[in-house]
Amino acid sequence: MALNASELNAGDTYTERLVEDLKRTQIVMYAGASGDYNPVHTDEVFTTEVAGYPSVFAHGMLTMGLTGKMLTNYVGDGRLTEFGVRFTNQVFPGDTLDATATVVGVEDGIVELNVATVNQKGVQVAMGTAKARVD
Amino acid sequence: MAVEKFKVEASHIMMFARAVGDANRIYHDEDYAEGTEPGSIIAPPTFAQASAQFDPDYSLRPPIDGDGWFGSGGKPSGAKPREGSGGGGGGGGGGLHAEQRFVYHRHIRPGDVLTATNKPGNTWERESRRAGKLTFSESVTEYRDQNGELVITATGVGVRTERPVDQG
Numbered sequence: 001m002a003l004n005a006s007e008l009n010a011g012d013t014y015t016e017r018l019v020e021d022l023k024r025t026q027i028v029m030y031a032g033a034s035g036d037y038n039p040v041h042t043d044e045v046f047t048t049e050v051a052g053y054p055s056v057f058a059h060g061m062l063t064m065g066l067t068g069k070m071l072t073n074y075v076g077d078g079r080l081t082e083f084g085v086r087f088t089n090q091v092f093p094g095d096t097l098d099a100t101a102t103v104v105g106v107e108d109g110i111v112e113l114n115v116a117t118v119n120q121k122g123v124q125v126a127m128g129t130a131k132a133r134v135d
Numbered sequence: 136m137a138v139e140k141f142k143v144e145a146s147h148i149m150m151f152a153r154a155v156g157d158a159n160r161i162y163h164d165e166d167y168a169e170g171t172e173p174g175s176i177i178a179p180p181t182f183a184q185a186s187a188q189f190d191p192d193y194s195l196r197p198p199i200d201g202d203g204w205f206g207s208g209g210k211p212s213g214a215k216p217r218e219g220s221g222g223g224g225g226g227g228g229g230g231l232h233a234e235q236r237f238v239y240h241r242h243i244r245p246g247d248v249l250t251a252t253n254k255p256g257n258t259w260e261r262e263s264r265r266a267g268k269l270t271f272s273e274s275v276t277e278y279r280d281q282n283g284e285l286v287i288t289a290t291g292v293g294v295r296t297e298r299p300v301d302q303g
Contacts, residue, residue: 034184046211087232
């Protein structure tokens with residue numbers, strides 16, 4: 001399952017569809033599992049009337065968690081050594097997300113990846129880097 | 136966030152994996168997991184964030200009696216988010232998550248009992264066209280296991296926006 005260093009080249013990419021038509025219930029599930037009950041993620045009244053957003057929106061950490069699924073599917077279970085992202089745009093119910101890992105290079109048994117997640121409009125919602133052990 | 140005892144349980148990992156839409160059997164099927172390279176169930180890479188469940192004073196969880204919670208009931212409650220909470224951003228008076236980084240020294244497994252210690256990092260400001268003045272603050276959380284070994288180093292950056300982020 002793990003990647004083989006000899007088969008990796010800078011610029012190689014791996015892409016996965018993370019979610020299609022993100023459901024509000026998925027955001028509720030993430031709130032429940034993570035313990036982050038910030039009402040901007042599940043409480044439409046608060047979010048539109050008090051916080052001033054058009055609707056509830058996903059936790060950044062849900063976007064990161066979904067993106068992590070792409071990464072672990074690519075590099076293999078238990079292989080990640082680093083994973084970081086910046087949240088560059090909010091993710092709203094109904095969004096469809098795709099994530100791509102791009103090989104930067106391989107050194108000392110570690111592959112360095114650029115990571116980017118975009119929505120259905122092609123707008124980047126998260127970008128960052130990851131490292132993983134390879135064979 | 137600082138947490139004295141984060142007991143990692145297989146059922147919690149299963150629920151967390153479902154919440155991030157990950158059907159990988161290594162997160163819920165012990166028999167399958169035995170045959171994988173890690174050799175047991177492990178947690179998905181962002182699971183450490185669920186330590187919030189074990190912070191007795193976590194500001195983004197309603198108090199047991201709901202008193203003072205800033206989310207709405209029938210109508211907006213009018214309560215303000217507690218200081219240090221993510222809050223609503225912009226008009227909500229709180230903040231948003233700007234960045235998160237994890238360094239994995241090993242991966243979390245059921246049975247681990249983690250402690251999390253937190254120290255503040257840098258703060259900085261930036262002007263944004265979409266949300267006015269942004270105030271960033273970084274914090275570094277170290278997750279250690281029952282043997283005192285470092286498992287994950289997590290760096291989070293929160294941002295307070297002057298106004299809600301313009302979606303235009």
